[in-house]
Amino acid sequence: MKRTIKKVAVLGSGVMGSRIAAHFAGIGLPVLLLDMVPKDVAADAKPAERNKIVNDALAAAIKSNPSPVFTKSVVKKITTGNFTDNMKDIATADWIIEVVVERLDIKQLIFTEVEKYRKPGTLITSNTSGIPIHMMAEGRSDDFKKHFCGTHFFNPPRYLRLLEIIPTPFTDVEVVDFIMHYGDLYLGKTTVLAKDTPAFIANRIGVFGMMAIMNTMEKLGLLIDEVDALTGPIIGRPKSATFRTADVVGIDTLVKVANGVAANCPDDEAKAIFNIPTWLNKMIExxxxxxxxxxxFFKKTKSADGAKDIHVLNLTTLEYEPRKKPKFATLEAAKPIDDLKTRLKALVAGQDKAGEFYKQFHYALFSYIAHRIPEISDELYRVDDGMMAGFGWEIGAFESWDALGVAKTTEAMKAAGYAVPSWIDNMLASGITTFYKTENGKKYCYDVVTNAYKVLPGGSAFIVMRNFANETVWKNSACRTYHLGDDVLGLEWYTKMGSIGGEVLEGIQKSIGLAEEKYKGLVIANEGPNFSAGANVGMIFMLAIEQDYDEIDMAIRMFQNTMMRVRYSSIPVVLAPHGLALGGGCEICLHADKVIAAAETYTGLVEVGIGVIPGGGGTKEFVLRAADEMHAGEPETITLQNRFLNIATAKVATSAFEAFENGIYRNGTDAVAMNLSRRIADAKKAVIDLYDDGYVMPVQRTDIKVLGRAGLGAMYAGINGMHKGKYATDHDVTVAKKLAYVMCGGDLSEQTLVSEQYLLNLEREAFLSLTGEKKTLERIQSILKTGKPLRN
Known part of the structure; x- marks a missing residue:
């Protein structure tokens, strides 16, 4: 059957329920959010009183940071109600998601009510993380069982990409396939098919990993700060590492999951690892x-002079102490290594206590994941997907094993007393020495059942640039250009924070040139944590300090020329940004033929934060767009002032959807890829579609209306008002007036039509003059030293 989701009902408005509702509303669906009627509220009380629990929960969620919604406007799509008065309204829903308290008896009561009103064929799922899914289906009708499964969202649902799908023996295969696909395509999730086993996949492995770390820590006599230094970004894990993560998640939650695995997995060969240490039980008490x-594990404190500080728990004395910076030779040696897989080898090879920790931890982890196949999943790639999407690991555990060498590591594990299941030996004996391999842009994973590789599902929908390394067309030390197939090129760069310097600009120019010679077009994207935090500020700072303004002028010209090359080439250029796309990273998007942005893209022109204006065509482009948006019946200055404020306040869109509201992305042209992993494939398709539709190079604009003195007067008045109200510093005023001057086309006596190049020249001159300001250099220095803007 062809199934569509037009409305969702969420039962339970707690931390997870309200945020799941917000996420569905964020993708455009109407949502019905229900919860209990408060105790002692009369049956004839007003709806506001009877819906107080759900309304308060939703309000708290919307106010929370980080926000669970892409834009504030989506809240209008959520209708609230209560189980008593509004359960009948679930009859209009196509998907009902239960998110009530983790008690089977209460869930069964809810499901009994659901059966009274749910229309046949409607999906019904539970977001439980601790109750076996099949137990919740007991006693229900055949139609309910057929359309019921577990859908385990991770908190917060907007940001954590994992969605575990847990069917029961009664769940229809069509239902499982539909939710797997829907979660991926529309909800932007990494959907992982899990078996109905305790803690499913991610929590089973994740909590084991945390307990194994604690166990190894005790053996080696390590401190909390030392372990967090060893288990954070250095091994491709989040900054919160181990113990900070435990504080965020809740130590009681960690203990609850560990106890649940110990109690419900009697055949787990490593169940002793889940025994709770005495000091951890004491913390719960x-x-x-x-x-x-x-x-x-950490506690915020104040010193005698009132300064804020963070102390760490000493697990021996259970007293909080000042933090100490850990020092390990192995860490120091590995930090300069950029490639994670190479870095892991160096860490495990370490000869100090850190190296021993890495050996013991990885051996325990590898042994555990190998024994979980096929218990929790038949496919090992699902284990890796679960950990990357649910716990923020940069690469999965099986991929880490590959990096260290499967045969070599397995031999070392056995020598150290760590067991491996027979399927590992069988795999190695058959001549297969890696869990993953890449061929012709496709990634394959070892399949235990067939003892052979199988291509990962998703195929061409999930393009990973580095998988095309063998199809490299051109490269320099910062960039690579790949042939992505179907006569489409792909350019990626791998600079720190995706910064755009001379080599990246060279890569953009070269890739466009190559595409114009014999390809349909170009996709620009990358696989780093962020698309681009902007231009290479360090280079600008050094040139400014040396007062080498000719070099700065040349650098700005090169940046502007490259952005215009993106706009005016004979082939379509499509951008696929994600994460941070700031400053120059925003400007290149402004000039693309089309942008396919990941939903979690945070973009804006933020140059005023370092005391300059957008100098790579961003200011010009905002003037051009403002001119096109001006219409009769509205003062012309209004549209321009809105664009001006966007730059002057360094406004950053907190999602790709908000970037449309901010005028960065264009309605009808640009688009959002809900699933981060799909954005590059969507961009490639967009290139092909533009080419096949008869792409013609645009003509440079010479008809951009600028307002001259009339606009300047209005803007200067606003700037001076902000200064008098102490909302702007003296240097803010200097920068803002330069920006206003450019955006109004200069000191013109009347409205005038100008060219893009005219505006680019004004933009470049303003940027150049501001780099000579002492306070601009102070701002740049602050960003380079602390990463934080300076208001001076």
């Missing part, structure tokens, strides 16, 4: 549960 209780 003391209600030291992490952030929710104000202290856990």
């Amino acid at each position: 003391n209600n030291w549960l992490g952030d929710k209780s104000g202290q856990g």
Whole structure:
């Protein structure tokens, strides 16, 4: 059957329920959010009183940081109600998601009510993380069982990409396939098919990993700060590492999952790892549960002079102490290594206590994941997907094993007393020495059942640039240009924070030139944590300090020329940004034929934060767009002032959807890829579509209306008002007036039509003059030293 989701009902408005509702509303669906009627509220009370629980929960969610919604306007799509008065309204829903308290008896009561009103064929799922899914289906009708499964979202649902799908023996295969696809395509999730086993996949492996780390820590006599230094970004894990993560998640939650695995997995060969250490039980007794209780492994304190500080728990004395910076020779040696897989080898090869920790931890982890196949999943790639999407690991555990060498590491594990299951030996004996391999742009994974490689599902929908390394057409030390197939080129760069310097600009120019010679077009994207945080500010700072303004002028010209090359080439250029796309990273998007942005793209022109204006065509482009948006019946200055404020306040869109509201992305031209992993494939398709539709190079604009003195007067008045109200510093005023001058086309006596090059020249001159300002250099220096803007 062809199934569509037009409306969703979420039952339960707690932390997860309200945020799941917000995420569905964020993708454009109407949502019905229900919860209990407060105790002692009369049956004839007003809806506001009877819906107080759900309304308060939703309001708290919307106010929370980070926001669970892409834009504030989507809240209008959520209708609230209560289980008593509004359960009948679920009859209009196509998908009902239960997110009530983790008690089977209460869930069964809810499902009994659901059966009274749910229309046959409607999807019904539970977001439980601790109750076996099949137990919730017991006693229900055949149609309910057929359309019921677990859908385990991770918190916060907007940001954590994992969605585990857990069918029961009764779940229709069509239902499972539909939710797997829907979660991927529309919800932007990495959907992972899991078996109905305790803690499913990600929590089973993740909590084991945390308990194994604690176990190894005790053996080696390591401290909390030392372990967090060893288990964070250095091994491709989040900054919160181990113990800070535990504080955020809740130490009681960690212990609950560990106890659940120990109690419900009697055949787990490593169940002793899940035994709770005495000091951890003591923390639970003391209600030291992490952030929710104000202290856990870490505690915020104030010194005698009132300064804020963070102390760390000494697990021997259970007293909080000042933090100490860990020092390990292995860490120091590995930090300069950029490639994670190479870095892992160096860490495990370490000869100090850190190296021993890495050996013991990885051996324990590898042994555990190998034994979980086929218990929790038949496919090992699902284990890696779960950990990357749910726990923020940069690469999965099986991929880490590949990086260290499967045969070599397996031999070392056995020598150290760590067991491996027979399928590992069978795999190696058959001549297969890696869990993954890449051929012709496709990634394959070892399949235990067939003892052979199988291509990962998704195919061409999930393009990973580095998988095309063998199809490299051109490269320099910062960039690579690949042939992505179907006569489409792909350019990626891998600079720190995706910064755009001379080599990246060379890569853009060269890639466009190559595409014009014999390809249909070019996709520009990358696989780093962020698309681009902007131009290479360090280079600008050094040139400014040396007062080498000719070099700065040349650098700005090169940047502007490259942005105009993106706009005016004979082939379509499509951008696929994600994460940060700031400053120059925003400007290149402004000039693309089309942008396919990941939903979680944070973009804006932020140059005023370093005391300059957008100098790579961003100011010009905002003037051009403002001119095109001016219409009769509205003062012309209004549209321009809105664009001006966007730049002057360094406004950053907090999602790709908000970037449309901010005028960065264009309605009807640009688009959003809900799933980060699909954006490059969508961009490639957009290139092909533009080419096949008879792409013609645009003509440079010479008809851009600028307002001259009339606009300048209005803007200067606003700037001076901000200064008098102490909302702007003296240097803010200097920068803002330069920006206004450019955006109004200069000191013109009347409205005038100008060219793009005219505006680019004004933009470049303003940028150049501001680099000579002492306070601009102070701002740039602050960003380079601390990463934080300076208001001077």
